[in-house]
Amino acid sequence: MKRSLGTCYYPEHWARQIWEEDARRMTEAGLTWVRIGEFAWSRLEPRPGHYEFDWLDEAIEILGNAGLRIVLGTPTATPPRWMLDRYPDMLAVDAEGRPRKFGSRRHYCFSHEGYKADCARIVTMLARRYGSNPHVAAWQTDNEYGCHDTTISYSDAARDAFRNWLRGKYRGGGTDDDINALNAAWGNVFWSMNYGGFDQIDLPNLTVTEPNPSHILDFRRFSSDQVVAFNRMQTQIIRRHSDALIAHNYMGRITDFDHFEVGDDLDIASWDSYPLGFLEDRIKASDAHKRRYARQGDPDFQAFHHDLYRSVGRGRWWVKEQQPGPVNWAPYNPAPLPGMVSLWTWEAFAHGAEAVCYFRWRQAPMAQEQMHSGLLRPDNGEAAGLAEVREVAQQIEDAPTVPSSRAQVALIFDYEADWAWSIQPHGRGLCYFDLVFDTYRAMRQLGLSIDIPRPDADLTGYRLIAAPGLMHMPERLRQTMTQSDALWLLGPRTGARNADMRIPVPLPPDLPGWDLKVVHVESLRTDMALPLQSDGEMVSYREIVEGAFETVEALDDGSPAVIRSNNRIYVCGWLDSVALRRVIRDAAIRMELDIIDLPEGVRLRNTGHESFWFNHTTEAKMVSGLTLPPISVLRTTR
Numbered sequence: 001m002k003r004s005l006g007t008c009y010y011p012e013h014w015a016r017q018i019w020e021e022d023a024r025r026m027t028e029a030g031l032t033w034v035r036i037g038e039f040a041w042s043r044l045e046p047r048p049g050h051y052e053f054d055w056l057d058e059a060i061e062i063l064g065n066a067g068l069r070i071v072l073g074t075p076t077a078t079p080p081r082w083m084l085d086r087y088p089d090m091l092a093v094d095a096e097g098r099p100r101k102f103g104s105r106r107h108y109c110f111s112h113e114g115y116k117a118d119c120a121r122i123v124t125m126l127a128r129r130y131g132s133n134p135h136v137a138a139w140q141t142d143n144e145y146g147c148h149d150t151t152i153s154y155s156d157a158a159r160d161a162f163r164n165w166l167r168g169k170y171r172g173g174g175t176d177d178d179i180n181a182l183n184a185a186w187g188n189v190f191w192s193m194n195y196g197g198f199d200q201i202d203l204p205n206l207t208v209t210e211p212n213p214s215h216i217l218d219f220r221r222f223s224s225d226q227v228v229a230f231n232r233m234q235t236q237i238i239r240r241h242s243d244a245l246i247a248h249n250y251m252g253r254i255t256d257f258d259h260f261e262v263g264d265d266l267d268i269a270s271w272d273s274y275p276l277g278f279l280e281d282r283i284k285a286s287d288a289h290k291r292r293y294a295r296q297g298d299p300d301f302q303a304f305h306h307d308l309y310r311s312v313g314r315g316r317w318w319v320k321e322q323q324p325g326p327v328n329w330a331p332y333n334p335a336p337l338p339g340m341v342s343l344w345t346w347e348a349f350a351h352g353a354e355a356v357c358y359f360r361w362r363q364a365p366m367a368q369e370q371m372h373s374g375l376l377r378p379d380n381g382e383a384a385g386l387a388e389v390r391e392v393a394q395q396i397e398d399a400p401t402v403p404s405s406r407a408q409v410a411l412i413f414d415y416e417a418d419w420a421w422s423i424q425p426h427g428r429g430l431c432y433f434d435l436v437f438d439t440y441r442a443m444r445q446l447g448l449s450i451d452i453p454r455p456d457a458d459l460t461g462y463r464l465i466a467a468p469g470l471m472h473m474p475e476r477l478r479q480t481m482t483q484s485d486a487l488w489l490l491g492p493r494t495g496a497r498n499a500d501m502r503i504p505v506p507l508p509p510d511l512p513g514w515d516l517k518v519v520h521v522e523s524l525r526t527d528m529a530l531p532l533q534s535d536g537e538m539v540s541y542r543e544i545v546e547g548a549f550e551t552v553e554a555l556d557d558g559s560p561a562v563i564r565s566n567n568r569i570y571v572c573g574w575l576d577s578v579a580l581r582r583v584i585r586d587a588a589i590r591m592e593l594d595i596i597d598l599p600e601g602v603r604l605r606n607t608g609h610e611s612f613w614f615n616h617t618t619e620a621k622m623v624s625g626l627t628l629p630p631i632s633v634l635r636t637t638r
Contacts, residue, residue: 006033006357023066030393038073064135092153131241151256269313272321306351321359324385325373339631350612405608427523447596536579
């Protein structure tokens with residue numbers, strides 16, 4: 001795999017006279033890729049049916065002739081103002097019934113048929129015009145599905161589409177028998193919620209108290225399917241006219257739609273990495289942790305998404321937008337420490353990225369993102385990150401091409417489990433993503449390299465498989481478990497609900513070949529942590545279990561906290577970092593995995609041929625006979 005660099009560029013923002021100079025400076029900096037066009041619909045079609053492609057033709061020619069490879073974005077994330085005049089009901093609607101108005105971006109509802117038809121039209125125009133252009137080497141569909149809470153819409157268009165989706169799921173004819181199947185699945189006998197027909201079903205918002213959780217889960221599935229269908233529509237059009245790669249740029253900690261299913265229609269996955277913004281905006285951590293890493297970003301958050309999107313892309317993935325300086329949208333927006341842009345880039349390469357592209361080439365002097373830094377300042381002077389980009393460009397030119405290898409540890413992530421937890425958290429702040437991320441962090445602190453496969457993936461060859469919080473365990477995964485000789489780390493809430501969001505009988509977790517039942521659960525106040533007999537505590541959530549098992553860890557009162565039977569370990573609650581790290585260490589040792597207790601802020605990624613050591617701290621660190629300078633990356637050959 002040849003590593004490469006790129007940037008995001010908006011020729012429509014700048015005078016035509018500087019395009020050649022920009023292209024020259026990009027190539028001189030060592031950049032290979034340039035993404036354009038994803039927000040340009042109003043420039044491409046300023047009036048309905050009036051197209052202006054000449055400027056884009058020229059921009060592609062100038063950039064391509066300079067040696068740059070184009071990623072052409074479809075502009076469907078930013079419908080022009082005239083589109084709203086054409087379709088006044090195209091706006092997404094939030095859970096409080098408020099329309100998401102024009103004046104920003106992503107203001108469309110995925111279910112609006114008229115808007116989808118216009119999207120198909122503009123994507124067709126672009127694909128026909130540029131599908132065989134030798135400079136267009138890749139495509140990007142839309143931009144950041146789900147950003148700004150824009151996946152789930154409560155519009156009339158969504159309501160009508162949801163009813164049709166339900167007809168299709170519950171045998172698809174609109175008969176009394178079909179609606180009875182829905183009533184039975186949802187348990188609508190409770191509170192007299194039975195429906196007489198599909199047209200009576202509304203969206204699960206603005207109810208007196210919480211809606212039926214089964215209703216919400218089906219609505220979440222429907223909302224995800226709408227994103228999948230919208231993206232598939234675009235990829236099918238592009239493939240009719242182009243052989244170039246197709247990607248979408250996902251975001252960090254966006255779980256409103258199933259990224260794996262969207263990825264099934266793409267050639268590669270990509271995501272937008274903003275370590276400093278995410279630290280303040282999307283990570284559950286102490287103030288001390290956020291202060292310690294305010295200029296570096298969390299040591300594990302970016303890596304988690306690198307590993308996740310490597311799986312979404314079936315091994316092929318990019319960073320489409322890499323933060324090169326302060327952003328504009330987080331609660332606080334500090335500048336990265338010197339060396340961090342280089343560290344973030346090499347971290348992505350260590351996890352298998354084919355390309356890292358920086359957002360953006362030049363800082364905009366206008367509009368919402370004018371405080372978002374780029375590689376150039378608005379006056380064309382070089383911003384601080386550009387020197388590090390040049391350095392990385394030289395390093396990858398001299399570095400050998402190294403294939404990525406499969407890890408020995410798998411951590412399953414399931415979008416439906418995240419929806420189920422959000423529908424029924426059972427305690428304030430309880431969140432599936434946080435549980436999985438806590439497990440990932442503990443594994444990384446022990447020097448383990450990790451894959452994050454989807455629940456229905458082939459898990460052959462993994463020696464340790466963790467599936468914390470997997471609320472519904474699909475039958476294929478249950479069968480995989482019975483045939484696997486890996487050590488499985490499960491719980492809490494494994495198999496706690498069936499596919500219809502009901503408590504199953506036999507009681508959870510209903511694991512094949514294990515007489516184990518969760519007979520009682522409780523959520524705990526933040527000041528009610530339960531000490532373990534060993535170091536650490538059980539926090540937030542606890543399960544009482546019965547059955548045949550060996551107690552591995554116990555609470556102070558002697559009740560089981562971690563149990564085992566054969567090749568399965570079940571965690572009966574939410575463990576703090578001390579206890580969770582110990583449980584994972586013991587499991588790794590049992591499976592004869594190489595572990596190392598890494599110093600604070602140091603992380604290791606093994607690719608099979610190379611080892612990458614990352615020091616995210618401002619102090620030199622000693623580990624395994626190596627000295628890691630502050631804010632540094634050290635590569636060693638295995």
